[in-house]
Amino acid sequence: MKAYKDMDKSELLALKADLEEQYKTEEAKGLSLNMARGKPGASQLKLSMPMLDVINGQSDMHTLLGNDTRNYGDWDGIGECRYLFADMMEVKKDNVVICGNSSLNIMYDTVARSMVLGVNGSTPWSKLDQVKFLCPVPGYDRHFKITELFGIEMINIPMDENGPDMDLVEKYVNNDASVKGIWCVPKYSNPTGITYSDEVVRRFARLKPKAEDFRIFWDNAYCIHHIYDEIHDQIPNILEECEKAGNPDMVYIFASTSKVSFPGSGVSAIATSLKNMEYIKKCMTTQIIGHDKINQLRHVRFFKNIDGLNAHMKKHADILRPKFQAVLDVLESELTGLGIGSWVKPRGGYFISFDAMPGCANAIVEKCKDLGVVLTGAGATYPYGKDPLDSNIRIAPSFPTPEEMLAATKIFVLCVKLASVEKLLEM
Amino acid sequence: MKAYKDMDKSELLALKADLEEQYKTEEAKGLSLNMARGKPGASQLKLSMPMLDVINGQSDMHTLLGNDTRNYGDWDGIGECRYLFADMMEVKKDNVVICGNSSLNIMYDTVARSMVLGVNGSTPWSKLDQVKFLCPVPGYDRHFKITELFGIEMINIPMDENGPDMDLVEKYVNNDASVKGIWCVPKYSNPTGITYSDEVVRRFARLKPKAEDFRIFWDNAYCIHHIYDEIHDQIPNILEECEKAGNPDMVYIFASTSKVSFPGSGVSAIATSLKNMEYIKKCMTTQIIGHDKINQLRHVRFFKNIDGLNAHMKKHADILRPKFQAVLDVLESELTGLGIGSWVKPRGGYFISFDAMPGCANAIVEKCKDLGVVLTGAGATYPYGKDPLDSNIRIAPSFPTPEEMLAATKIFVLCVKLASVEKLLEM
Numbered sequence: 001m002k003a004y005k006d007m008d009k010s011e012l013l014a015l016k017a018d019l020e021e022q023y024k025t026e027e028a029k030g031l032s033l034n035m036a037r038g039k040p041g042a043s044q045l046k047l048s049m050p051m052l053d054v055i056n057g058q059s060d061m062h063t064l065l066g067n068d069t070r071n072y073g074d075w076d077g078i079g080e081c082r083y084l085f086a087d088m089m090e091v092k093k094d095n096v097v098i099c100g101n102s103s104l105n106i107m108y109d110t111v112a113r114s115m116v117l118g119v120n121g122s123t124p125w126s127k128l129d130q131v132k133f134l135c136p137v138p139g140y141d142r143h144f145k146i147t148e149l150f151g152i153e154m155i156n157i158p159m160d161e162n163g164p165d166m167d168l169v170e171k172y173v174n175n176d177a178s179v180k181g182i183w184c185v186p187k188y189s190n191p192t193g194i195t196y197s198d199e200v201v202r203r204f205a206r207l208k209p210k211a212e213d214f215r216i217f218w219d220n221a222y223c224i225h226h227i228y229d230e231i232h233d234q235i236p237n238i239l240e241e242c243e244k245a246g247n248p249d250m251v252y253i254f255a256s257t258s259k260v261s262f263p264g265s266g267v268s269a270i271a272t273s274l275k276n277m278e279y280i281k282k283c284m285t286t287q288i289i290g291h292d293k294i295n296q297l298r299h300v301r302f303f304k305n306i307d308g309l310n311a312h313m314k315k316h317a318d319i320l321r322p323k324f325q326a327v328l329d330v331l332e333s334e335l336t337g338l339g340i341g342s343w344v345k346p347r348g349g350y351f352i353s354f355d356a357m358p359g360c361a362n363a364i365v366e367k368c369k370d371l372g373v374v375l376t377g378a379g380a381t382y383p384y385g386k387d388p389l390d391s392n393i394r395i396a397p398s399f400p401t402p403e404e405m406l407a408a409t410k411i412f413v414l415c416v417k418l419a420s421v422e423k424l425l426e427m
Numbered sequence: 428m429k430a431y432k433d434m435d436k437s438e439l440l441a442l443k444a445d446l447e448e449q450y451k452t453e454e455a456k457g458l459s460l461n462m463a464r465g466k467p468g469a470s471q472l473k474l475s476m477p478m479l480d481v482i483n484g485q486s487d488m489h490t491l492l493g494n495d496t497r498n499y500g501d502w503d504g505i506g507e508c509r510y511l512f513a514d515m516m517e518v519k520k521d522n523v524v525i526c527g528n529s530s531l532n533i534m535y536d537t538v539a540r541s542m543v544l545g546v547n548g549s550t551p552w553s554k555l556d557q558v559k560f561l562c563p564v565p566g567y568d569r570h571f572k573i574t575e576l577f578g579i580e581m582i583n584i585p586m587d588e589n590g591p592d593m594d595l596v597e598k599y600v601n602n603d604a605s606v607k608g609i610w611c612v613p614k615y616s617n618p619t620g621i622t623y624s625d626e627v628v629r630r631f632a633r634l635k636p637k638a639e640d641f642r643i644f645w646d647n648a649y650c651i652h653h654i655y656d657e658i659h660d661q662i663p664n665i666l667e668e669c670e671k672a673g674n675p676d677m678v679y680i681f682a683s684t685s686k687v688s689f690p691g692s693g694v695s696a697i698a699t700s701l702k703n704m705e706y707i708k709k710c711m712t713t714q715i716i717g718h719d720k721i722n723q724l725r726h727v728r729f730f731k732n733i734d735g736l737n738a739h740m741k742k743h744a745d746i747l748r749p750k751f752q753a754v755l756d757v758l759e760s761e762l763t764g765l766g767i768g769s770w771v772k773p774r775g776g777y778f779i780s781f782d783a784m785p786g787c788a789n790a791i792v793e794k795c796k797d798l799g800v801v802l803t804g805a806g807a808t809y810p811y812g813k814d815p816l817d818s819n820i821r822i823a824p825s826f827p828t829p830e831e832m833l834a835a836t837k838i839f840v841l842c843v844k845l846a847s848v849e850k851l852l853e854m
Contacts, residue, residue, distance in 0.1 A: 037499065039498055039499050040498065042495075045488075045495065045497045045498060048497075049484045049485075050484045051484075052482055052483050052484045052486065052721075053483050053484040055479055056479050056480050056483065057476045057477045057478075057479045057480040058476075059479065061472075068469075068472065069691075069692075070472045070475075070689045070690070070691070070692065071466055071467065071472060071689070071690050071691065072464065072466055072690045072691055073691075100527050100528065100719075101527065101718065101719045102715045102716065102717075104714070104715055104716060105714055105715040108713065108714040108715070109714075112539050112540075112543060113539075115543045115553075116539060116542045116543055116553055116577060117576070117577075124553065126542075126543055126551065126553045126554070127553070142713075142716075145713045146713055146714075149544070149709075149710065149713045150543060150544075262497045262498075262721060263497070263498050263499045263716070264496075264497070264498065264499055264500075264716065264717045264718065264719060264720050264721070265496075265497065265719045265720065265721040265722065282576075283576065286535065286569075286572045286573055286576045287531070287532055287535040287536075287573075288529045288531055288532040288535070289529065289531060289569075289690070289691065290529075290691045291528065291691065292527075292528045292691060292692045292719065292722070293691050293692065294479075294689060294691070294692040295692065295719070295722070
C-alpha cells in the first residue's frame, strides 16, 4: 500500500474518482446503522433478564441484617450491596455509598454540591472568580458537559498510551489554586481504551494540590469490563495510594452496573474517604431519604458476589469481542500503511478511538451520516465539543450486530479515505 | 371534664400525683413504639408485592412505542408512565417529566439548580445577597432542611384550616424580590392534614411576584391518599389556574408513588409549564442519561391507569383508617374539654397534628420517649427546628398496628396531661 501523502496529484485524483464511485454505490443502499453511543446490544440485555426473576411477589424482601428493603432506611445502601460494590471497586465496604441508577448523576451531584456548598466546608466554588477542571483528551463528552454547564473552565490535557500527561497535570494542580478537579476514566478509558499505567496512578496519588478542595473524579466505569479472557488490565488502588501519599481525601471513585445489568436500571456507587463520606452524608440525607433498595437486593441476589459479577462480565465480553474485532479487522486490512489514520486496540471498555488526519474528523462523520452510519459527533470527545486538530472520532461498536459493525466500518473506512484524499488535494 | 386552667393549685397537685402514679406504671412496662415518621406499615407494603411479578425474566420489556426499557433513552420517562402520572397529577402528559425514586430528590435538585444556574436564565440564587423562602407552618421538616442546607432564609407563614395565611403570602411575594419560593403541601397537608381551599389555591395562582424567578413548590405528595371512601378532597388545578392568571411558569408540582407502591422503590415526577420543562431538560440531560424505566414499566403494568391507582389507594385507606381512628378516639375521649390540646381530624395523608399548650411540646415528646414512644422531635415541623410556641407535635400513625397505636396514644395523652399540669403549676 502506498501512503496517501506520497501520492502525486494525478494519483490522488484517480483515487478520488474511484472512491466517489464506491461512495455512490453505498449511498444507493440507504443503510441505517448507529455507532454513536456506548449502548449495550440486544443480546447483552438478554444476559440480565434472569435478574428480573430473583425478586418476585413471594420473595423475602429483607436484608441479611433484617431491614425491609421495601421501606425507608439504609440511606447509604443495604449492607450486602455495599460489600458487593466494595469488591468491584476494590475498596472497603465502609468507603462505599450506594446511590441510584446512574453514576453520571452522582458525578453531577458531586460537582453541583461543590459549587453551592463547597467541599468539606471550603468556599463554595460558585463564590470563586475562577474554577478550572483538567480534562484528559480525548475523553468522555458527558463529563465535559457537566463542567461546561456549571461554567467551570476546562483545560485540555493530552493523553498517551499510559494515561494523561502527568507533567502537565502536576504543573496545573500543584501551582494553580483555581484548579479544583480532573476527570479520569482510568481503566479502558473512554474513548481511547487505554489503561493508566501504575506510574501514572501513583503520580496522581502523589499530587500536591495548591487547592485543598481539589478532587480527582475517578470514573472507574469499566473496572470489570474486560474484552479478552486472557488480559485483564489492573490499576493500583487509587484510594489506598492517596492515603499512603498523605492525600486521603483527594479522590472520589465512581462506578455502576449500567453496563453490567441494565443501562438505566442498574445500581451506582461512590467510594471515598470516611471524612468525605461524612460531608456527603450531610448533604445526601437532605437530598433523599434513600435510594432504590429493592433494586439493590435484586442485584445482590442475582450476582451474589464478585465472582458472579466476573462470570457475568465474561458473557458480555463474548458478545462484544467479535464486534470490536470486526471494526479492528476492517481498519487494519483497509487502512494499514495509508498514513491516514491511527487507532488503539482496546482490551476492555466500550470504544475504539480513531485519529484521522488533522482537519478530517468532521468531514468523515458528515460523510458517514450521508451514507446512513451515525457516529458520535466529531469534537464530542473534547471540552466544548472542540477538537483543536479536528482529528478524533469515537467508534462505539456495542449496539449493532457484528455483521452490521462490519458493514458500518466498511462505510467508515471509505469515508476516511475520501475525506483524506480531499484534504490532501486542498493542500 | 373540668378544664385544667380552671383548676386551683390543690386540684392540680392532686392531679399531678395521680398522673405521676400512672406514669410510673407505664414506665415499668418498657414499651417500644414509633410514631415518628410517615412510614407505611408492613400490611401496606404487602399490597404492592404482586407488582414484583408483573415484570419477570420472560416479559416483553418494550414500551407501547416499541422502546426498550432496558436500554438508554426516554430521558423524560416512558410514554405510558407519563400518561399515568399526568392523570394522577391532573395535568397533561407533555407537562410531566418522570424522574427517579424520590420526589424529595427532585425538589432538592430544583432548588440546587436554581442556586447554581438560576431559573430559566435568571441570576443564580447563590449570586444574590439574600434569598428567602416562605414556609407555611407547621410543615414538612424535609422541605425546610433543603432550604436550610442552601442557606436560604426561611419565613414562617401561619396555616389555618384553609391553608397558608394568603394575606401574608401576598405581602411577601408581591413586594419582596428576594422571596424566591414557597413550600406547599396543598392536599392533606403534612402535618396538619388540611386541604387548601379553592380560594387559597386561586390566590396562589393570582400572585404578582416581585421576583420573576419566584416559584411555588407544590408538593402534592398526598394527591390520591384519601383515608375515607366517602370524602375525597379536591383542589383546583394549580397549573391551569396559574395559566389563567397569566403566571404560566410560576409553579412546580411534585408527586411520587412512595406511599402508593414502595417507599424508596417508587416512581416520582415533576409537572410544570413547557417553558420550565425546556430549562429542566437542558440541565437534567446533563445530569443523567435517564431514570429507571424498568421500574416505570413495572408500575404502569401493575396499576394500568388512574382507576387502578385509586383502587389500590382504597386498600391503603382500609389499612390506615383504623390506625388514625385509634389515635383520634383516644385523643377525643381523654382530652376533650380539658383545654390542653387541639387537633385536626385529617381526611387523608399520613399525619395527625397536635397543638399542645404553648411551652409543652418538648416536654411531651421527652416524656413519651422516656416511656418508650418515639415521636417526631418537637419543633421539627418548623424551619430551623424552632417552634416559636413550643406547641406543635406531629403524630405518624401509619407504621405501628392499630393496637400499638392505641397503646402509644394512651401514653401520649398521659404525657400531654402531665406536661400541662406541670406547666400550669409553674405559672
